[in-house]
Amino acid sequence: MAHDTTTRDKRRDDAPDRTGGAAAETAAGRLDREIAGLDALELGGGTRVRLLQRTWSALWPILTAVLIAIAAWQAVVWSGWKEPWVLPGPRDTFPVFWDQITSSRFWNSVALTMQRAVIGFVFAVVVGLVIGALVSQFRVLRRAFGSLITGLQTMPSIAWFPLAILLFKLSESAILFVVILGAAPSIANGLIAGVDYTPPILLRAGKVMGLRGIGLYRHLIMPASLPSFVAGLKQGWAFAWRSLMAGELLVVIGDTTSLGVLLSQARELNNTADMISYMLVILIIGIVIDRLFGLADASIRRRWGVAEN
Known part of the structure; x- marks a missing residue:
């Protein structure tokens, strides 16, 4: 108790x-x-x-x-x-620029140009991926086609148009042909450079973990080569855009109206203010696309830990 x-x-x-x-x-x-x-x-x-x-x-x-x-x-x-009618100043050009970007004809032309650019660039990415993957994996193909790819990359796109017109006449295929040839080599070289600079220790680690063939390429080599590949995509877009502008100036298809056609018409009519306005639009589109690639590159670098968040 x-x-x-x-x-x-x-x-x-x-x-x-x-x-x-x-x-x-x-x-x-x-x-x-x-x-x-x-x-x-x-x-x-x-x-x-x-x-x-x-x-x-x-x-x-x-x-x-x-x-x-x-x-x-x-x-x-x-x-x-130069005389003002040959080289107008900003005060004379910007009102014309505003009139252009507020017209439906202008935006229809931009839509056609961007459609061609996107389609051509997508095909160029596919071609560049296939060529880059094959050349980077097989030494025989590297010896045979490595220098050829670089030579095609340095070749001016406008030099392809006589052949393109001969093969496809004045058609969308002629423009698409030159856009692909202008962009694909840069994309392929970007992928090849990324594969070449993949650290050997990563390859050995992947093989130890059982990665072989397509699996090794998909899960290890492609992610490791992504920064160089994005740089190749960015350069490929620049070549594709330049090739497209040259093509639209040279290849006029029926009654279609694109940015290149508007630029050519303004030159023929000596409308310098209109011509500069179209050039400004082409420049702005190029800058916007470059910024998009810059954002993608910055995101990749942050994920890799080589840039500040």
């Missing part, structure tokens, strides 16, 4: 401690949640600030370059080097 009494007294003495401990744990948990909420709020604000800083840091160099280019353009006009 004495032992039971002592046990009950001890339990009564421990009960306040357990109650106080539970209350302390509850208060500590509440405090942790409040601190976490404050941290989340602070981090959210910091994220928004960093986003604004990134946006501004990306925009101000572009805006500065545009302002410098416009100032240089105006300075050339003020110098009197």
Whole structure:
């Protein structure tokens, strides 16, 4: 009985401690949640600030370059080097530019040009992937076609048009043919360079893990060569865009109207302001696509841990 009494007294003495401990744990948990909420709020604000800083840091160099280019353009006009009807200034060109981009005919032309560009670039990517994958994996093909691919890459796209017109006449196929030949070698070389610079230790590790053939290429070599491949895609797009503009100036198909056709018509009619407006649109499209490739490249570098988040 004495032992039971002592046990009950001890339990009564421990009960306040357990109650106080539970209350302390509850208060500590509440405090942790409040601190976490404050941290989340602070981090959210910091994220928004960093986003604004990134946006501004990306925009101000572009805006500065545009302002410098416009100032240089105006300075050339003020110098009197050419007559205003030959080389109009920004004040005379920008109203024409605005009239052009607000017309339906202009946007129909842009749509046709972009359709050709996307289709040609997609075919070039497929061709470049196949050629790059084969050449990078087989030494015989590397010796046979490695220099040829580089030679095709350096060949001016406009040199292909006489042959393209002879083979396909004045048709969409002629333009597509030259766009593919202009872009595919750069894409293939980008993939080949990425495969060549894949660390050998990664290849050995992949083979130890059982990767062979297509599996090794798909799960290891392609991800490892992705940065170089994206650089090849970016360069391939530049060649495809230049080839397309040359093709639209040389190959006029029926009554279709594209950016190249509008540019050619403005030149024939000596409408320099219209011509410069179309050139500005071509330049802007090129810059926008370049920025998209830049975003893709930055995302890849962040995933690889070689760029700041």
